[in-house]
Amino acid sequence: MEMIEKLVSRTDAAYQRWLASVTDDVDADGVYVYCRESLPERNTTYEIGEWLTGYLMIGQDGDRGFFLRCDGGGPVFRADLGGLGEVDLEVVAPAFEVWLRSGFALPSEPEPDMPLTADVYIDRFPVDGVALLMRARKLLGAYWRVGDLRGYLAAQPFLAARSAPLYALRRRLEHAPELRPYLFYATGHGLEAVWPADSPESR
Missing domain, CATH: 3.30.1390 (Ribosomal Protein L30; Chain: A,)
Structure with missing residues (x-):
C-alpha cells in the first residue's frame, strides 16, 4: 500500500485530484478506471512493479491495462496485460486530464487485417x-x-x-x-x- 501511495504522489496533479474525488471504480462503457482502494490489489495481481517499474496501472479494459508513468505528467498508456514491457505501451491520450474530459474514450482501432x-x-x-x-x-x-x-x-x-x-x-x-x-x-x-x-x- 505504501508503494502505491508513493507512486500516486508522483503522478500528475489532474489524476490526483480525480482520484480524491471518486469512491468507487468508474465504468465508462467497459473501460474501468480504478478508485484509490482498488489500486493496490490490481497493481499487485498483475505484478506491475516488476514489469513496468515506475508506472501505475490506473484502469482496465478486459485484458488491456491503462498506465501512467509516475514522473509528474505525461500520456496515458495502454498495453495487453499478457505482454507487459515499455515496448508494448501505446498512447491512449496525451495526458490524464485530456482522457478524463473525453469520458475515458479510446482511440479508434485500425481495421483488423488479422484476428485478435x-x-x-x-x-x-x-x-x-x-x-x-x-x-x-x-x-x-x-x-x-x-x-x-x-x-x-x-x-x-x-x-x-x-x-x-x-x-x-x-x-x-x-x-x-x-x-x-x-x-x-x-x-x-x-x-x-x-x-x-x-x-x-x-x-
Whole structure:
C-alpha cells in the first residue's frame, strides 16, 4: 500500500485530484478506471512493479491495462496485460486530464487485417539457430526446455503459442526485426506471417 501511495504522489496533479474525488471504480462503457482502494490489489495481481517499474496501472479494459508513468505528467498508456514491457505501451491520450474530459474514450482501432488472437507457429528457422530461438522463446513468453530446442528446429513448423494476442506480438516485433521472418499464425487456409513481408516497416 505504501508503494502505491508513493507512486500516486508522483503522478500528475489532474489524476490526483480525480482520484480524491471518486469512491468507487468508474465504468465508462467497459473501460474501468480504478478508485484509490482498488489500486493496490490490481497493481499487485498483475505484478506491475516488476514489469513496468515506475508506472501505475490506473484502469482496465478486459485484458488491456491503462498506465501512467509516475514522473509528474505525461500520456496515458495502454498495453495487453499478457505482454507487459515499455515496448508494448501505446498512447491512449496525451495526458490524464485530456482522457478524463473525453469520458475515458479510446482511440479508434485500425481495421483488423488479422484476428485478435490465433495460434502462433515458428517456421523456416535456420536449423542451427538455437540462440535465435532462445530470443523467440523470450519474446513469446514460452517455457520450452533448452534441451528440446534442437528437436523443435527439426520439426518445423511447430506450435509456439496458443491463442496469442497478435497485435501485441506484432508491436513486439517492431523491436525484434531478426525474428519477423519466422513467426506465423494459423488460419483456415494455412499459415500467415505475423509480420507481412510487404509491411512498410519491412522496407
